[in-house]
Amino acid sequence: MYWTEFLTVALIHLLAVASPGPDFAIVVRESVSAGRRAGTWTAIGVGSGILVHVTYSLLGIGLIVSQSVVLFNALKWLAAAYLLYIGIRALRAKAADPAQADLAQAPVERSPRAAFVSGFVTNGLNPKATLFFLSLFTVVINPHTPLAVQAGYGLYLAVATGIWFCLVALLFSQSRVRAGFARLGHWFDRAMGAVLVGLGVKLAFTELR
Numbered sequence: 001m002y003w004t005e006f007l008t009v010a011l012i013h014l015l016a017v018a019s020p021g022p023d024f025a026i027v028v029r030e031s032v033s034a035g036r037r038a039g040t041w042t043a044i045g046v047g048s049g050i051l052v053h054v055t056y057s058l059l060g061i062g063l064i065v066s067q068s069v070v071l072f073n074a075l076k077w078l079a080a081a082y083l084l085y086i087g088i089r090a091l092r093a094k095a096a097d098p099a100q101a102d103l104a105q106a107p108v109e110r111s112p113r114a115a116f117v118s119g120f121v122t123n124g125l126n127p128k129a130t131l132f133f134l135s136l137f138t139v140v141i142n143p144h145t146p147l148a149v150q151a152g153y154g155l156y157l158a159v160a161t162g163i164w165f166c167l168v169a170l171l172f173s174q175s176r177v178r179a180g181f182a183r184l185g186h187w188f189d190r191a192m193g194a195v196l197v198g199l200g201v202k203l204a205f206t207e208l209r
Contacts, residue, residue: 035173044166
């Protein structure tokens with residue numbers, strides 16, 4: 001009975017998750033710099049962050065946030081500050097010591113918890129995700145759809161997001177891919193830092209519509 005609605009939600013989500021943004025940037029950076037395990041945990045963190053958006057959408061809190069300029073701006077500035085922080089850190093990356101060139105491909109130490117938190121915070125604080133899920137749960141999904149079914153949609157979105165970014169982590173943590181990025185060394189970190197800073201600045205100027 002709800003298959004048509006579910007397929008619509010799944011298609012919209014696929015188009016949204018495939019669009020490069022903060023989540024993609026952070027998963028790629030963690031995968032290249034810290035390896036597959038860190039990239040995977042970051043992807044799981046991003047997927048878990050989806051549950052935050054789903055929960056408040058189901059509770060109706062998302063509508064309150066979307067209508068409150070103060071709350072929206074608070075969330076927006078927190079997210080922008082976080083992206084700017086990690087972006088500036090990446091921009092300050094220094095060239096590796098030539099004597100350690102053979103170690104260029106060795107992943108940096110990154111705990112699963114730190115990688116998870118990185119992905120979770122990046123997704124959870126994204127106000128654009130707030131607006132996306134609010135639109136999804138108020139416009140696309142019929143308000144008369146049972147809450148249990150809507151929760152099922154939300155669970156699918158979280159799992160699908162996690163799987164998508166796990167595949168991204170798998171790709172960018174491949175030895176050949178990492179070797180290519182490793183040859184660029186600090187320039188890759190700076191490039192990713194510029195992307196994150198750009199996303200942070202763009203987010204900072206996002207207006208509530």
